[in-house]
Amino acid sequence: MSDDDQELGITESKSHNTGEWYAEVVRKAGLADYGPEGMSGFIITRPRAYAVWERLQGFLDAKFKDTGVQNAYFPMFIPESYLEREKDIVEGFDPEVAWVTEAGTKELEERLAVRPTSESIITPYISQWVRSHRDLPLRVNQWCSVVRWEATETKPFFRTKEFLWQEGHTAHATSEDAWDETMTRLDQYESVYEDFLAIPVLKGQKPAHDKFPGADTTTTVEALMPDGKSVQGATSHHLGRSFAEAFDITFSDAEEDERTAHTTSWGLSWRALGALIMTHSDEQGLVLPPTVAPTQVVVVPIWQEDTKDDVLAYAEGVADDLDDAGIRVELDDRDERNPGFKFNEHELNGIPLRIEIGPYEVEDDELTLNHRPDGEEHVEAREGVAETVRDHLDTVYAKLYAAAEDTLDGEVREADDRAGILGTLGQHGGYVKTPWCGDEACEEPIKEPMAAEIVMVPFEDDDPLVGERGDGEGDAAGSDDDASHGETCAICGDPAERTAYFAKSY
Amino acid sequence: MSDDDQELGITESKSHNTGEWYAEVVRKAGLADYGPEGMSGFIITRPRAYAVWERLQGFLDAKFKDTGVQNAYFPMFIPESYLEREKDIVEGFDPEVAWVTEAGTKELEERLAVRPTSESIITPYISQWVRSHRDLPLRVNQWCSVVRWEATETKPFFRTKEFLWQEGHTAHATSEDAWDETMTRLDQYESVYEDFLAIPVLKGQKPAHDKFPGADTTTTVEALMPDGKSVQGATSHHLGRSFAEAFDITFSDAEEDERTAHTTSWGLSWRALGALIMTHSDEQGLVLPPTVAPTQVVVVPIWQEDTKDDVLAYAEGVADDLDDAGIRVELDDRDERNPGFKFNEHELNGIPLRIEIGPYEVEDDELTLNHRPDGEEHVEAREGVAETVRDHLDTVYAKLYAAAEDTLDGEVREADDRAGILGTLGQHGGYVKTPWCGDEACEEPIKEPMAAEIVMVPFEDDDPLVGERGDGEGDAAGSDDDASHGETCAICGDPAERTAYFAKSY
Numbered sequence A, B: 001m002s003d004d005d006q007e008l009g010i011t012e013s014k015s016h017n018t019g020e021w022y023a024e025v026v027r028k029a030g031l032a033d034y035g036p037e038g039m040s041g042f043i044i045t046r047p048r049a050y051a052v053w054e055r056l057q058g059f060l061d062a063k064f065k066d067t068g069v070q071n072a073y074f075p076m077f078i079p080e081s082y083l084e085r086e087k088d089i090v091e092g093f094d095p096e097v098a099w100v101t102e103a104g105t106k107e108l109e110e111r112l113a114v115r116p117t118s119e120s121i122i123t124p125y126i127s128q129w130v131r132s133h134r135d136l137p138l139r140v141n142q143w144c145s146v147v148r149w150e151a152t153e154t155k156p157f158f159r160t161k162e163f164l165w166q167e168g169h170t171a172h173a174t175s176e177d178a179w180d181e182t183m184t185r186l187d188q189y190e191s192v193y194e195d196f197l198a199i200p201v202l203k204g205q206k207p208a209h210d211k212f213p214g215a216d217t218t219t220t221v222e223a224l225m226p227d228g229k230s231v232q233g234a235t236s237h238h239l240g241r242s243f244a245e246a247f248d249i250t251f252s253d254a255e256e257d258e259r260t261a262h263t264t265s266w267g268l269s270w271r272a273l274g275a276l277i278m279t280h281s282d283e284q285g286l287v288l289p290p291t292v293a294p295t296q297v298v299v300v301p302i303w304q305e306d307t308k309d310d311v312l313a314y315a316e317g318v319a320d321d322l323d324d325a326g327i328r329v330e331l332d333d334r335d336e337r338n339p340g341f342k343f344n345e346h347e348l349n350g351i352p353l354r355i356e357i358g359p360y361e362v363e364d365d366e367l368t369l370n371h372r373p374d375g376e377e378h379v380e381a382r383e384g385v386a387e388t389v390r391d392h393l394d395t396v397y398a399k400l401y402a403a404a405e406d407t408l409d410g411e412v413r414e415a416d417d418r419a420g421i422l423g424t425l426g427q428h429g430g431y432v433k434t435p436w437c438g439d440e441a442c443e444e445p446i447k448e449p450m451a452a453e454i455v456m457v458p459f460e461d462d463d464p465l466v467g468e469r470g471d472g473e474g475d476a477a478g479s480d481d482d483a484s485h486g487e488t489c490a491i492c493g494d495p496a497e498r499t500a501y502f503a504k505s506y
């Protein structure tokens, strides 16, 4: 796509107008376009963003398959009567459902919901497939899109009426098994963020009043955005028996007794792309970690007429070596653009590493490397270029992760009364951790004036759900906040049961 | 999933009741279930079938990416006014569209079509992205599902109201470039069938009266099913300028003149899975070529109490060697099932190669291999098992292809008058090739009594479209049927312009 020079620049400030800056990066880096007239709230996912989504899919799908998950595909429509069979689901999603009422020139007898989530159509089939304890655990996942008719303003990838995601659905013989499953998926989501997207996350559960409709427990990974708001990065739900009872998932156990299964569901959406773009990008445009970047390295030859042949041949050799080593490399040998334009364009598009090759590099058998995130330059030997580039890509990843981790570490603060919570959130944003009695009513005095809420409650050793696992894995689930016991709720002064993380959120 | 013994058997005859036999294989081999009440025409794609679809995706997607295609994702809804902008599309698809009329508890101002195909929403964006000839060719593809509200009976994968597919959309500077694109994709579809699904296909174009709505030319690969009907395996359309004009895809050429682009679209759906299942399977159940089989080899140890340890250890070693070599292997060491049950189950589920290991094999350092398609047995040395197994998998593929090719070769017959066409189709099914004047009216006398139609017209050297390419590639497009010239139309007696292939079709 042709771009005029002035279009390459980002004009909005990341720190002052984060929302406008984000929208500008998404558009100018060719990540997404807005939907057509009549379809506000929908986006077109352009190839550069879709390629990142494909890489994320590959990473996560491999983890799923390694841990017993099989992919499947269920219809995109759910009959209204099915949606109604689990009362919390219908109450939770009904206001957001898009309905098909006419098809093939006729009015339908029963309205069909475009899936907002698929428990209501997947669970009845799991029920048919499960007869004996030998059929458990049963795990299916689908990569698809879902529709939720949100009224609030669109933000590409963060908030759209249709979004891409994966939704996993499993059935288990015991609640303990379902809890293990819930945590396995949560840990895999944590790994997507920390090991692949270079974004540290906080892991915990949602407060009871903010669970997925019908769930016993909703667990979450939360990521901090540069404007101090929290993003729910992915959720994993222990659904208890509510869906199994609504849709009759029973099995005969080893003693031939009939029992009801426990189910889970878990999902990660393209909101992960939104978090990725927003966390790392800057006022030159998109920044991507090398793990997900469609192009990891761009080689830019810089020549005069008399050096052109030598420089180009040298640059081609470098690109070939990298390509042979499995590194995703692009050689930008366009005649019609000057190096400065190319630098700007590749920075805008988020290529993590640039290799500049001019006559001096050719003469000295060297390369000049430039790290996208901070512009740091290194001169390296031509020999062993693939190994060198791999090291630099690792360094770029580490830089991005470290920067995001520094931000997160500095943005978790403590407060022990209402004024402290409101003041800290108002002044700094980020997370405020505070002792909490567990009552929804004690969220209101913060939520009402500030639009901040309890986004996460860390796991604790004596957590009924962690405890239920009975294997001492409570610690592994990230519990280091047991300090709340003995304290009093920051709002009502009753004994504190948990630690709550307040934040504004997307 | 637990299965009772009697459920493993296929009871219908492939040759006598092909439709019922197919439905039974689909259900008993765990490939698909029917949709819930209120959703007839929809299917649930179970993991075994979905895994085959994923492999097919991988094969085709790699070819696309090697030839300049980028994946993207567009909204699943299309505003009615967009659908109406290209008149042939709206006429062609309107009777099959599912409409969203309510969303978020409100009635929509404009109905939204659930995409039956995406030209009408993709083309306007291509129009925004193309400004100069440097932006061409522009190619995007998406893997998604589409909905067409067909009234006829459901046949899993062959005919469903929602189906998975890929749809590619491209824009080009010239008609010649668009024709090259059309043929590149058709050749890739041919390769999917012939090199990956072990199904030979016939390549040609649809008669003018059976083109995709709005297309200049629709090309097709056709596969013959065992009941003598033809399946349209995939289609690739040269859309001419109709969509570019309707949606304003213009570009400035090298002389800065404004020109209108030429576009193509091309798609392959999960109907390919239907053709795969129907072509190779038999009365023991599913048969899959090793290329697509989720499990390529099953190792079945056969032991008595006193030989159990030795046999199991040996079998595990074999499975490990195969796994290390990247072969998709499963070791079936279940205690609660006997070998006979296991053989039946793995045959039902279409595992291409079985390795049986008993005490004699252990003693002699050997393996007994069994080919799924024909039960042929081979005793082979234990040493070099990975290499041996690879050879046998290649042999299994070759057997499947050869059998399908023999069938196809025997099922192309000639006739030169109406009685001959009807008689041959009535007696044998398959294809009848015949000289044809090119007039739709001459299809009626066959279509009306027989429900057979012209499914394919082979490319010819003097074909206006082949000729337009101007590069002598007409031959490469599979034209060996120029014999029709000089002959007369089998129906009306006018001079024949083309060769027509009549067949019944899915």
Ligand SMILES: [Zn+2]
Residues within 6 Å of the ligand: A436, A437, A438, A439, A442, A489, A490, A491, A492, A493, A494
């Ligand atoms: Zn309280």
Ligand SMILES: [Zn+2]
Residues within 6 Å of the ligand: B436, B437, B438, B439, B442, B489, B490, B491, B492, B493, B494
């Ligand atoms: Zn005629």
